[in-house]
Amino acid sequence: MSSxxxxxxxxLEHEAIFIMREVxxxxxxxxxxxxxxxxxxxxxxxxxxxxxxxxIPFPLVHIDTGHxxxxxxxxxxxLAKDLGARLIVRYVEDSIKAGRATxxxxxxxxxxxxxxxxxxxxxxxxxxxxxxxxxxxxxxxARAKERFFSHRDEFGQWDPKNQRPELWNLFNGRKNxxxxxxxxxxxxxxxMDIWQYITREKIPLPNLYFSHKREVVNRGGTLLANTPxxxxxxxxxxxxxxxxxRTVGDATCTGAVESTASTLGDIVQEVASARQTxxxxxxxxxxxxxxxxxxxxxxxF
Numbered sequence: 001m002s003s004x005x006x007x008x009x010x011x012l013e014h015e016a017i018f019i020m021r022e023v024x025x026x027x028x029x030x031x032x033x034x035x036x037x038x039x040x041x042x043x044x045x046x047x048x049x050x051x052x053x054x055x056i057p058f059p060l061v062h063i064d065t066g067h068x069x070x071x072x073x074x075x076x077x078x079l080a081k082d083l084g085a086r087l088i089v090r091y092v093e094d095s096i097k098a099g100r101a102t103x104x105x106x107x108x109x110x111x112x113x114x115x116x117x118x119x120x121x122x123x124x125x126x127x128x129x130x131x132x133x134x135x136x137x138x139x140x141x142a143r144a145k146e147r148f149f150s151h152r153d154e155f156g157q158w159d160p161k162n163q164r165p166e167l168w169n170l171f172n173g174r175k176n177x178x179x180x181x182x183x184x185x186x187x188x189x190x191x192m193d194i195w196q197y198i199t200r201e202k203i204p205l206p207n208l209y210f211s212h213k214r215e216v217v218n219r220g221g222t223l224l225a226n227t228p229x230x231x232x233x234x235x236x237x238x239x240x241x242x243x244x245x246r247t248v249g250d251a252t253c254t255g256a257v258e259s260t261a262s263t264l265g266d267i268v269q270e271v272a273s274a275r276q277t278x279x280x281x282x283x284x285x286x287x288x289x290x291x292x293x294x295x296x297x298x299x300x301f
Contacts, residue, residue, distance in 0.1 A: 039134030
């Protein structure tokens with residue numbers, strides 16, 4: 001069928017499936033980075049379609065900060081079991097205990113950035129030569145610089161000025177010993193595309209994404225949920241609000257949004273009228289103008 005006759009979502013789906021099959025063809029030990037969030041859940045659905053009727057040919061890898069939402073972890077474990085997929089979990093806590101990473105101090109400490117150490121150690125330990133991620137170019141300006149096949153040097157670092165051209169859907173996976181690639185099949189997708197695809201495919205999600213009552217504290221404009229990992233500062237208090245999460249990550253820096261969107265249709269309408277990007281609720285991205293790019297250059301997702 002001509003691409004001109006495909007719907008927008010179908011074209012994005014075909015592109016992502018083509019890239020996943022390229023990864024399976026070009027690399028020996030690929031892995032799919034999986035957090036239990038909506039983008040990685042869509043990645044799993046695309047991988048199912050790409051390799052059906054066989055099982056997904058690479059493991060699901062989660063770098064666990066230890067500060068995750070319980071709902072996301074429970075969903076992660078359920079989905080891996082339901083798929084019969086191999087789930088590999090590596091823990092930031094172990095990196096801290098081994099002296100490989102240092103716990104942050106201060107008013108709003110987070111383990112989000114510490115994931116880089118644990119991820120790079122896991123890549124070296126398990127000899128992964130490609131890691132598929134669910135990042136999208138519309139999320140953040142640093143991610144807009146990524147290629148589909150994003151080269152990482154022997155130290156796991158990313159140089160945005162030294163990426164390979166990708167003309168006519170030709171992807172160059174050649175690498176030297178110790179190097180690897182991050183691969184982003186969802187690069188051309190938007191948040192709206194993700195939600196419309198989830199709706200079309202009837203993909204189950206953690207209930208964090210739907211409107212619910214939850215205790216939160218407003219810290220610098222970010223609504224942080226009441227979890228064991230949040231310490232109230234002087235003058236702060238938790239209050240119950242009706243919220244949902246547009247993105248799911250480390251609970252110490254992932255903010256909720258006030259919302260009554262309780263169905264997929266409601267969420268699609270809400271996203272269509274949103275004036276803030278989904279990562280506008282992430283406190284870690286607000287630490288500096290180049291926070292994400294600095295983390296990515298060091299080897300972050």
